[in-house]
Amino acid sequence: MTKTQETELSFPAKYRLTGEMEGCADEQKLELFERLLKTREFDARMRKLFRQGRFEGTFYSQIGQEACDVVIAYQLDQQDFVGPSHRDLGASTGKGVPLKNLAAQVYNRVDSPDGGRYTACHYWHPEFWVMNPSTSIVMNWVAATGAAFGYKMLKKDNVAVAFCGDGATAHGDFHEACNFAGVHRLPIVYVVQNNLWAESLPVALTTALTDLSHRADAYGFPGISIDGNDVVETWNATREALKRARSGAGPTLIEMKTYRWHGHSDIDPADYRSDDEVAHWMERDPIPRYEQYLRELEVLSDDALTDVRARIEAEIEEAVDFAENSPRPAPDGYLSHVYAEDYPGFEFGDRNPGDANG
Amino acid sequence: MSAPERGGETTYLEAIRQGLWEEMQADDSVFMLGEDIGLYGGAFKVTDGFLDRFGEHRIIDTPISEGAIIGAAVGAALMGMRPVAEMQFIDFMSCGFDMLTNVAAKNRYRWGAAVPIVVRGPAGGGVRGGPFHSGQAESYYAHTAGLKVVCPATAYDAKGLIKAAIRDDDPVIYQEHKYLYRRIKEDLPDEDFVVPLGSARIARPGRDLSIVTYAAMVHVALEAAEELAADGAEVEVVDLRSLVPFDEETVLTSVARTGKAIVLHEAPRTGGFGAEIAATIAEKAFEYLEAPIVRVTAPDTPVPYSPPLEDHYLPGKSDVLEITRRLLGY
Numbered sequence: 001m002t003k004t005q006e007t008e009l010s011f012p013a014k015y016r017l018t019g020e021m022e023g024c025a026d027e028q029k030l031e032l033f034e035r036l037l038k039t040r041e042f043d044a045r046m047r048k049l050f051r052q053g054r055f056e057g058t059f060y061s062q063i064g065q066e067a068c069d070v071v072i073a074y075q076l077d078q079q080d081f082v083g084p085s086h087r088d089l090g091a092s093t094g095k096g097v098p099l100k101n102l103a104a105q106v107y108n109r110v111d112s113p114d115g116g117r118y119t120a121c122h123y124w125h126p127e128f129w130v131m132n133p134s135t136s137i138v139m140n141w142v143a144a145t146g147a148a149f150g151y152k153m154l155k156k157d158n159v160a161v162a163f164c165g166d167g168a169t170a171h172g173d174f175h176e177a178c179n180f181a182g183v184h185r186l187p188i189v190y191v192v193q194n195n196l197w198a199e200s201l202p203v204a205l206t207t208a209l210t211d212l213s214h215r216a217d218a219y220g221f222p223g224i225s226i227d228g229n230d231v232v233e234t235w236n237a238t239r240e241a242l243k244r245a246r247s248g249a250g251p252t253l254i255e256m257k258t259y260r261w262h263g264h265s266d267i268d269p270a271d272y273r274s275d276d277e278v279a280h281w282m283e284r285d286p287i288p289r290y291e292q293y294l295r296e297l298e299v300l301s302d303d304a305l306t307d308v309r310a311r312i313e314a315e316i317e318e319a320v321d322f323a324e325n326s327p328r329p330a331p332d333g334y335l336s337h338v339y340a341e342d343y344p345g346f347e348f349g350d351r352n353p354g355d356a357n358g
Numbered sequence: 359m360s361a362p363e364r365g366g367e368t369t370y371l372e373a374i375r376q377g378l379w380e381e382m383q384a385d386d387s388v389f390m391l392g393e394d395i396g397l398y399g400g401a402f403k404v405t406d407g408f409l410d411r412f413g414e415h416r417i418i419d420t421p422i423s424e425g426a427i428i429g430a431a432v433g434a435a436l437m438g439m440r441p442v443a444e445m446q447f448i449d450f451m452s453c454g455f456d457m458l459t460n461v462a463a464k465n466r467y468r469w470g471a472a473v474p475i476v477v478r479g480p481a482g483g484g485v486r487g488g489p490f491h492s493g494q495a496e497s498y499y500a501h502t503a504g505l506k507v508v509c510p511a512t513a514y515d516a517k518g519l520i521k522a523a524i525r526d527d528d529p530v531i532y533q534e535h536k537y538l539y540r541r542i543k544e545d546l547p548d549e550d551f552v553v554p555l556g557s558a559r560i561a562r563p564g565r566d567l568s569i570v571t572y573a574a575m576v577h578v579a580l581e582a583a584e585e586l587a588a589d590g591a592e593v594e595v596v597d598l599r600s601l602v603p604f605d606e607e608t609v610l611t612s613v614a615r616t617g618k619a620i621v622l623h624e625a626p627r628t629g630g631f632g633a634e635i636a637a638t639i640a641e642k643a644f645e646y647l648e649a650p651i652v653r654v655t656a657p658d659t660p661v662p663y664s665p666p667l668e669d670h671y672l673p674g675k676s677d678v679l680e681i682t683r684r685l686l687g688y
Contacts, residue, residue, distance in 0.1 A: 056486050057488070057663060058486070108663055108664035108665075116662070116663060116664030116667060117660075117662045117663055117664065118488060119489065119491070119663050120488075134490070135449075135488065135491065136449070136453065167421065167422045170421030170426075171421075171422050171423055171453070172423065172425050173453075198421070198422055199393070199398065199401075200394045200398030200419075201393065201394060201419055201422075205419055205420075205421065206421045206422070272398055328666050329667050330666070331666045331670035332670055334662040334667045334670070335659060338659045
């Protein structure tokens, strides 16, 4: 029995990925795999550390949904703007944000990009143009729309990517942002991760639609619904949408069907879902599906996988060590971060108005 | 979870739950709507068991749409219902701000129609909730004519005030303090009772200084007063219970008796409700004052997340002791 046959036996054939990843070189395929796996392993480790009481506050696991974030974020340039929601770890890891900064964010220590002032698992990094997500649902979506508007005004080639969940599509501001982006043909890709549950609310109580991409019809730009746990399909759809955005053809709405394995936060046992449903989706785990695809293409070998795992393990160890040793914020450290004169902070863009006439 | 039992030792959270349950039982026009309140029983389990008892036509799990939740409540109220809308966190009431401040608040003024809605939800810090899950929203809504604002500090008041709020014919913002949910409890009477809106209570009597406060800060004031009693100082603690209506008489009577006043709240200082209290005392009890009125509040920042930061942010016993000692010696 060959190795491939063994893998096929242990993995349902119906979830087998097929087709080409357009314009994706073998080394990119492999690097993408590494970022997906890194996202998974880091999330699992942080979740475990939370359960061991290693840091205070809360924890939002993304496990199960990684491909929705990582695949598109991986394709972005450094100065493409990303508007993630809470939980969107992959929006940062996909773009290459180092794990140590993300670990310090979760640990709410001084080396967090927000210095511990902001809630855990709101992953971001200013140098990577990943904005600090808003706990208030869908506000990152609106802000990313504004960033795309900024790029258009400044005549830049960059694009924005906004993420939200199925629940957020019921919010009025979702509609206002999409409508605005349609009117102005903004360079933005909207990603709705439909994981079937908005905290405890089943998607059927969020919307009467079956495919959330149909909302795009109302805004005058294309919408598409895909299997967000299929890396190949996700790659091709996001690549096309990014091309559209960069070429000035306007926004695209992509609904990615996916599933969050764990509760809304880690204090949520998620007992509103059936075990069968969870098992059904765990079988559709995006990472083994992609691993199998790469093995069939002979892009990923056992040796390469060993190397990938070793690198990931080393970076996670380093990140955990970094976060645990990062000091807690000085108690009054939050007082000087409210107004610009106290805290110049950082800027994503260059405010030189000359750029507008570039 | 089974039906709440009336009376006995009751937590603040269970008291709210009892009050809601009893009003739902007593009045078919009362119904609830909000995010995750049915199947999940609410983010803090305030409505646990309600779906089983009252059914999905009266316990409505809504989409994440605060504007629609408050708007639906307003419309249903116009049709004769008494809706109770839950905001999962009081911070998110701002998502329905227009419906509350322009529509609900001005409805009676514009066309005389009562909008007997209650918008309730958890507020306040101390639970490591971060900037979006720890806020106090009372000042926005106290500033809007047409809305009433309730901030209970005890289990007794939590129950009595939610019942009064539901029976009230005006829109009421009922701000629960999430830090108190499971941390305080007391014996409640077996019989039906309400606490009328607009009646402050003397949480602890004293003759040397008045601390005027509400919600979780009542307990901070009481701890400080207890410690000061050991030094022989008698500090009076006034718990407002509701900000609108504001029980001016109880506050002014207290200050007239003690001659000194501290105004204590958890929300940030600038434009906080404490300024309104202090101004009222200055206007109407000036001749009785023996010292400046001093506010003890959170600083003018968002609520930070990391524990050392949040502990510094929240007004605590030591802040109250410091200011009280200074004023006692004034």
